[in-house]
Amino acid sequence: MPQKVRIALDAMGGDNGPSVVVPGAELALERHPDIAFVLFGDKVVLEPLVVQRPRLAAAAQIVHTDVAVKMDAKPSQALRQGRWKSSMWLAIDAVKKGEADVAVSAGNTGALMAMAKFNLRTMAGIERPAIAALWPTLRGESIVLDVGASIGADVEHLVDLAVMGSAMARVLFDLERPTVGLLNIGVEEVKGLEEVKEAGAILRDANLPFLDYLGFVEGDDIGKGTVDVVVTEGFAGNIALKAAEGTARQIAEYLRAAFSRTLQAQLGYLLARKALQTLRDKMDPRKVNGGVFLGLNGVVIKSHGGTDAEGFAAAVDVGYDMVRYELMSKISHTLIRHARTDLGSSKVGEAIS
């Protein structure tokens, strides 16, 4: 029997805490019976929820703490009050200590990133971590990063993002040489930010064996699936992600209104319902829940704070895949090969001259 995938859960994280985390864990366990959970949180609340789910109870261990990071805590505040003892910290710490393979939290992003950085530290050769999102596209799925770990990016960080994102694409999409694009405005080489142009020149000239750099892409290329990996700094990435989510919700709202407008439309809906279910699944933001923290010495998955059990289970699924397909070691290998090809900042001036 292969080894279990050990997943540490911040059971108190998210808008709804244990009432979403516990049933979410149960759902993920149904799909992946080889998961072993450690739930960090208030035993008094967690135990009854776990006990009434015999299968989960057999695969889960509860570690008590009565400290939980608040959803509106500032990162510095969360660190001050929640370090060493909060459910969020302990979940990350289990990864640090090698007691878990991945940590999943629906807690607040700033606090989670601050604790993950503080405790796990960035990988050798990586300056700043990133958050990668899975983005449904017309061709399947793409990875978009950074979607909000940090604001602004210098040339080196953009190249790091390309390397980390392509490693993740190789793992999740099983691709030899994922295609990579830099998010920009206008596809002509003349436009856009200096850093983006320079990073593009470096990636093009390097012609790396583990990623296929295709050039600049624009906002509408993300949904088209023009590339497997879309690289951008965290401010624009976060805004793109939320603008797209907002648009999807907006159209869903329009559709609901359209189908309830007349009796005839309601009947039409009934007939087309099955076919529309596929669409609903594709548009369901819960199905692609789970931002992956990249660039740290350990895998941490951020679930949407306001998600339900299905959404939380999707975040656990992402963590599971990362471990099963050995994301961390693949990123490390890529980084080592990347370092060998010598794309450090010393090369920058040369590449663009």
Add this chain to the structure above:
Amino acid sequence: MPQKVRIALDAMGGDNGPSVVVPGAELALERHPDIAFVLFGDKVVLEPLVVQRPRLAAAAQIVHTDVAVKMDAKPSQALRQGRWKSSMWLAIDAVKKGEADVAVSAGNTGALMAMAKFNLRTMAGIERPAIAALWPTLRGESIVLDVGASIGADVEHLVDLAVMGSAMARVLFDLERPTVGLLNIGVEEVKGLEEVKEAGAILRDANLPFLDYLGFVEGDDIGKGTVDVVVTEGFAGNIALKAAEGTARQIAEYLRAAFSRTLQAQLGYLLARKALQTLRDKMDPRKVNGGVFLGLNGVVIKSHGGTDAEGFAAAVDVGYDMVRYELMSKISHTLIRHARTDLGSSKVGEAIS
């Protein structure tokens, strides 16, 4: 009879040039019989197209030029080759000379902005022009700016964008005091770019009579219609706009596929067709075509390059409204009042201290 609205058209602009511009002008004329057009472009091509449309022929004048700015020309190239003589330049120049009230072009954005800046110059008190987009929302429409005139924004530019955007909202949406939000990542005051934070502090403290500053908004607030005016710098704004357009197209694609999947779904579609038409109209990017160049001494409207006659007509409509409801004078008045309330950079340090 009130005065005509005089609209100058770059008849050679866009992917399809006259074959879209001329029928587009005809459509706009049907809706607004008080338009007088001047079409700049190749008379040999334009004349037959105009002559076969008697109503348009009666309301349009053709001014010949055989120079057209290429869709892939760099701004500097376009200026060098197209100044004084191209259809794009001449349309803008008609506004400059007071021979037209507004210019509309589907030509390339960079060239159009470069020529408009060079010829019309920025308004007194405005450092950099902006492109404002109309964005369909769950509550109607909002204005988002800047969507790509320039990259990056200092505090003063962001405040200018808020002032110009709210003037446009007052004109187009007939509002006394439009609500304004600054696009950011995370609504907590602690997050985001320094410039955005400072601009927020200034707008909040100023409590301007002609705009109601509501604070930070996120990418998904745009589609919700949380505010009438969304202010951001051009890189993030352009990416948000295109990411949303991409998502809308993606979902339209899914819908088409869903409705053709089975006979039953096809029948359902037929029954719901009328109701879905409303949805299609709402999602139709052509209906909100027309980026408005703000901050120049004259109104220039940019239509999508790849649009059809319906889309081009929508861009003409936007230009028409701008003139009819006196956008320019309202922006000027607002700027003068804005200058009086003394929000210059001298105030910045004070406001955030």
